[in-house]
Amino acid sequence: MNSSVMNPPGEERLQPAKSSTGEKIRIHDLHAYYGESHILHGIDMTIMQGELVTLLGRNGAGRSTTLKAIMNMVGRRTGKININGTDTIPLPAHKIAHLGVGYCPEERGIFSSLNVEENLMLPPDVRSDGMCVEEIYELFPNLAERRYSQGTRLSGGEQQMLAMARILRTGANILLLDEITEGLAPVIVQKLAQVLQMLKERGLTILLVEQNFRFAAPIADRHYVMEHGHIVEEVKQHELAAKTDLLNTYLGV
Amino acid sequence: MATLFGINLFALSGQLLVGLINGSFYALLSLGLAIIFGLLKIINFAQGAMYMLGAFLAWMALQYFGINYWVALVLVPLAVGGFAILIERFLVRPIAKEDHLYSLLLTFGLALILQGLFTQLYGSSGLGYQIPAELKGGTKLPFMYLPNYRAWIIIASLVVCATTWWVIEKTKLGAYLRAGTENPQLMQGFGINVPLITTLTFGFGVALAGFAGVLAAPVYSVSPEMGSNILIVVFAIVVIGGMGSIGGAILTGLMMGIVEGLTKFFYPEASSTVIFLVMVIVLLLKPAGLFGKEA
Numbered sequence: 212m213n214s215s216v217m218n219p220p221g222e223e224r225l226q227p228a229k230s231s232t233g234e235k236i237r238i239h240d241l242h243a244y245y246g247e248s249h250i251l252h253g254i255d256m257t258i259m260q261g262e263l264v265t266l267l268g269r270n271g272a273g274r275s276t277t278l279k280a281i282m283n284m285v286g287r288r289t290g291k292i293n294i295n296g297t298d299t300i301p302l303p304a305h306k307i308a309h310l311g312v313g314y315c316p317e318e319r320g321i322f323s324s325l326n327v328e329e330n331l332m333l334p335p336d337v338r339s340d341g342m343c344v345e346e347i348y349e350l351f352p353n354l355a356e357r358r359y360s361q362g363t364r365l366s367g368g369e370q371q372m373l374a375m376a377r378i379l380r381t382g383a384n385i386l387l388l389d390e391i392t393e394g395l396a397p398v399i400v401q402k403l404a405q406v407l408q409m410l411k412e413r414g415l416t417i418l419l420v421e422q423n424f425r426f427a428a429p430i431a432d433r434h435y436v437m438e439h440g441h442i443v444e445e446v447k448q449h450e451l452a453a454k455t456d457l458l459n460t461y462l463g464v
Numbered sequence: 465m466a467t468l469f470g471i472n473l474f475a476l477s478g479q480l481l482v483g484l485i486n487g488s489f490y491a492l493l494s495l496g497l498a499i500i501f502g503l504l505k506i507i508n509f510a511q512g513a514m515y516m517l518g519a520f521l522a523w524m525a526l527q528y529f530g531i532n533y534w535v536a537l538v539l540v541p542l543a544v545g546g547f548a549i550l551i552e553r554f555l556v557r558p559i560a561k562e563d564h565l566y567s568l569l570l571t572f573g574l575a576l577i578l579q580g581l582f583t584q585l586y587g588s589s590g591l592g593y594q595i596p597a598e599l600k601g602g603t604k605l606p607f608m609y610l611p612n613y614r615a616w617i618i619i620a621s622l623v624v625c626a627t628t629w630w631v632i633e634k635t636k637l638g639a640y641l642r643a644g645t646e647n648p649q650l651m652q653g654f655g656i657n658v659p660l661i662t663t664l665t666f667g668f669g670v671a672l673a674g675f676a677g678v679l680a681a682p683v684y685s686v687s688p689e690m691g692s693n694i695l696i697v698v699f700a701i702v703v704i705g706g707m708g709s710i711g712g713a714i715l716t717g718l719m720m721g722i723v724e725g726l727t728k729f730f731y732p733e734a735s736s737t738v739i740f741l742v743m744v745i746v747l748l749l750k751p752a753g754l755f756g757k758e759a
């Protein structure tokens with residue numbers, strides 16, 4: 212495994228000064244539990260500023276749980292999670308976002324009691340340089356058209372765009388995205404790929420949980436493969452060709 | 465005597481007025497219950513006791529400190545809401561992760577303690593509270609004499625209910641509340657301090673009961689049982705309206721007051737049971753309640 216994943220002892224403490232250009236997320240020996248079930252068994256990963264990293268794996272491997280553990284949305288978690296140099300294990304869930312983190316859950320989490328615009332405006336700003344509403348509506352014209360519709364009346368694709376738009380508006384520059392292409396039509400998947408490409412160019416840091424490897428492969432810098440709550444493989448973009456067979460075995464494609 | 469098709473219009477409008485006044489209290493109380501249920505998912509059995517506490521605090525404020533009605537109308541809800549905030553923070557929250565049955569029992573126990581305490585202190589016969597001087601007297605309407613204080617109850621309750629509805633349905637703060645009702649965990653993930661909002665919501669929902677208590681002091685006798693009596697009816701109203709909707713809680717409260725008033729006129733024997741009868745019918749036809757969302 213790569214040395215940036217397994218850190219030698221003694222190097223674990225982060226210098227906050229590094230954080231603006233260096234490591235955005237560093238996870239070490241993360242365990243997560245839902246009640247009695249032990250789901251994550253010692254995850255290590257590091258994500259650098261501006262990287263787009265995917266978390267691959269079969270159903271139930273623990274990818275969503277990894278994102279939730281970062282957000283402090285699991286029952287219990289132990290280990291280390293540094294975001295922007297801040298140790299977040301002791302932080303309550305509502306403090307995590309304010310480190311610049313935007314989370315898009317697998318089920319999208321559009322609120323049915325809120326209209327599109329209310330959904331969009333709901334999350335508080337976590338940094339000052341988020342996209343403004345005009346920019347959002349320019350990027351996702353469908354949302355502008357339907358701004359007064361009930362959030363859950365939108366099509367699946369529109370809901371996904373709303374879920375993305377909602378965190379882009381807050382200025383979050385570390386995005387945790389859970390299966391954003393799941394069940395969507397090819398044109399919308401294409402649109403999302405463009406959006407991610409654009410966000411990458413703007414220097415955002417993205418951790419993407421994906422099933423759709425063909426969507427992820429061209430835009431990702433690195434891939435982590437999970438199995439049974441462990442990270443079993445790390446694949447860099449230039450190793451993709453060489454490791455295709457290995458990936459196929461892990462992902463069962 | 466004014467009659468229409470043999471109906472005594474004086475008596476009818478009199479009962480309608482009584483119904484509207486009861487409905488005003490039902491609306492305030494069920495609104496508070498609905499708001500609390502939304503975020504905390506518990507039925508606050510202490511809502512009636514808090515209403516009683518509001519009435520007693522108004523009485524005590526006047527008796528011991530010479531604090532008049534108008535000041536009490538502002539201070540007492542704040543005090544009752546503040547008390548509720550302490551309860552939520554130190555009693556409800558520690559058991560919030562357990563089965564909601566525990567918090568429900570907790571509020572039930574709290575209601576019994578409060579009621580017992582005031583029975584111990586003031587007996588159960590009830591105390592009187594003067595109508596404030598500004599609202600003494602009344603207005604002659606075509607079919608009835610409308611006492612000013614009764615008109616004030618209806619207006620005050622409607623204004624408070626409508627404002628609450630507006631804040632919840634139309635403002636950013638209300639969006640937090642609505643979204644928190646749906647998915648508190650995701651709200652936390654967005655960086656919103658949901659536990660704080662929950663505490664304040666509980667405080668506000670209970671403060672509405674305190675407000676209703678002050679409003680009630682001059683018209684109903686201030687007694688330890690006043691809360692438990694009205695709460696049973698309010699629970700039925702909440703079942704009729706369904707827990708899903710803020711506007712529904714208000715409308716059902718007013719409507720059931722009127723239904724009760726009309727029954728008192730047309731068939732007085734049924735007036736105390738009519739709401740429960742409506743409840744049974746609604747449960748049979750639309751189990752989620754008139755305004756509730758079907759699961």
Ligand SMILES: Nc1ncnc2c1ncn2[C@@H]1O[C@H](COP(=O)(O)OP(=O)(O)OP(=O)(O)O)[C@@H](O)[C@H]1O
Binds near residue numbers: 272273276277
């Ligand atoms: N709230 C929960 N309570 C108990 N167990 C859970 C909970 N959520 C997930 N799990 C379990 O944790 C394991 C990992 O689930 P997770 O959602 O992280 O999988 P995943 O990799 O995202 O896969 P997919 O999204 O395709 O199901 C699964 O075995 C799942 O059953």
Ligand SMILES: [Mg+2]
Binds near residue numbers: 274275276317389
């Ligand atoms: Mg998942």
